[in-house]
Amino acid sequence: MGLTRGAAVAVVRVAPLGDPVEVLVRGYNLSLRKAEAKAVEVERIS
Numbered sequence: 419m420g421l422t423r424g425a426a427v428a429v430v431r432v433a434p435l436g437d438p439v440e441v442l443v444r445g446y447n448l449s450l451r452k453a454e455a456k457a458v459e460v461e462r463i464s
Contacts, residue, residue: 421443426443426463427442427443427460428442429441436452437451438450438451438455441455
């Protein structure tokens with residue numbers, strides 16, 4: 419799905435109850451469930 423080591427990820431929106439989370443990765447919008455999003459490790463760069 420494009421979520422690989424080194425890929426830049428931006429949070430587009432979070433649903434009111436936190437599920438799902440929509441992110442932008444490699445030019446594509448990707449919706450992740452809360453449980454899936456918890457498994458993604460990120461490093462803030464800005």
